[in-house]
Amino acid sequence: MEFLTDFLTKFAAQLQSPTLGFLIGGMVAASVGSRLAIPDPVYKFIVFMLLMKVGLTGGQEIRNANLVDMLLPALFAVIIGILIVFIGRYTLCKLPNVKTEDGIATAGLFGAVSGSTFAAALTLLETQKMSYEAWSAALYPFMDIPALVTAIVLASIYTTSKQHGNTDEYLSKQEYLGKQRVTAGDYPSDQGIVAHGYPSKERQRVKIWPIVKESLQGSALSALLLGLALGLLTQPESVYKTFYEPLFRGLLSVLMLIMGMEAWARVNELRKVAHWYTVYSVIAPLLHGLIAFGFGMIAHYVTNFSLGGVVVLAVMAASSSDISGPPTLRAGIPSANPSAYIGASTAVGTPVAIALGIPLYIGLAQALGG
Known part of the structure; x- marks a missing residue:
């Protein structure tokens, strides 16, 4: 009982953070019809600045880190990214409509991972003076890329199998009709079916590297990886301390305001698709985060992975990509409706991950850490 009381107290305290306040403020402003608008180039610049700062921090930390300690969290990040997609494949996809x-x-x-949600989590961890491995930023691509690749591969397999099934049905009909027309001495050719332009049964292989390349070239992951490389290979301490670090919290507050307005604007898109997306978008971030929290605790006991690092892993799992993921999926799964997956992510998933998920995991980690 004392554990539950302690957790609820710390969870409630997280909800009063300025980061969440700006998110809610943006949603309120949009809901009352405010004409407040922040240009898209400003939004992209803010995201770049935040992820560069996170990358620079991680790169500098990796120089002094024990790479062996990173292996298990990195492996878990890959497993979690793939597992989340399979959970959605056999839950959300089975629901009506x-x-x-x-x-x-x-x-x-x-x-996949949201860079903005990731940055918000790091800010709240610092506010709570909760230590975490700065190299945890390097876990981002280990979860992000496998998730996107898995989704595109599963969608391709499903689409191909569906087309293959239709082809089998079509060929069966053609074979039946051919037999009906056969007269004495006539023998229909199976090869003739393909030669005359009918659908081929041959499956197309999914190419993995173009998907990985598309993800790596995305603006969010590119900025993060660039920051990691610069932090690791150069000496950026002076520009880091005088430019990136002082601006981080202010830029993040503006980003949360933008995301709040964007979330409200996407609500109308979400209404166009099945209401099950809303249910999934509320439950999935919290469930995914708790699964990752469990994996993180295993790493905590095995490799001394910090409780702050466990929170970072959980937040990455709870988040949903809002920058690099949508264009990658549009190219990889062109038959999917963007209103469904972008609306579910931006309108519901991101606010749930930030407003409920981050405080939940921080409060849980603080309660477990005493």
Whole structure:
């Protein structure tokens, strides 16, 4: 009982943070019809600055880190990213009025990582003076890329199998009709079916590298990886301390305001698809985060992975990609409806991950840490 009381007290305290306040403020402003608008180039610049700062911090920390300690959390990040997509494939996709391609794309987006949610979590951890491994930023691509690749591969397999099934049915009909027309001495050719332009049974292989390349070239992951490389290979301490670090919290507050307005604007898109997306978007971030929290605790006991690092892993799992994921999925699963997976992520998933998920995992870690 004392553990539960302690957890609820710390959870409530997290909800009063300024980061969450700006998110809610943006949603309120949009809901009352405010004409407040922040240009898209400003938004992209803010995201770049935040992820560069996170990358620089991680790169500098990796120089002094024990790489062996990173192996288990990195492995868990890969497993979690893939697992999230499979959970969505066999839950969301099975619900009424949910198109399978849309469900897989949604699961892929929720398995990928949100740079903005990630940055918000780091700020709240610092506010709570909760230590975490700065190299945990390097876990981002280990979860993000496998999730997107898995989603696109599953969607391709499903689409191909569906087309293959239709082809089998079509060929069976053609074979039946051919037999009906056969007269004495006539023998229909199986090869003639393909030669005359009918669908081929041959499956197309999914190419993994273009998906990985598309993810790596995304603006969010590119900024983070660039920051990691610069922090690791150069001496950026002076520019880091005088430019990136002082601006971090202010830029993050503006980003939360933008995301709040964007979330409200996407609500109308979400209404166009099945209401099951809303249910999934509320439950999935919290469930995914708790699964990752469990994996993180294993790493905590095995490798002394900090409780702050456990929170970072959980937040990455709870987040859903809002920058690099959507264009990657649009290219990889063109048959999926963007209103479904982007609406579910931005309108519901991201606010739930930030407003409920981050405080939940921080409060849980603080309670477990005494």
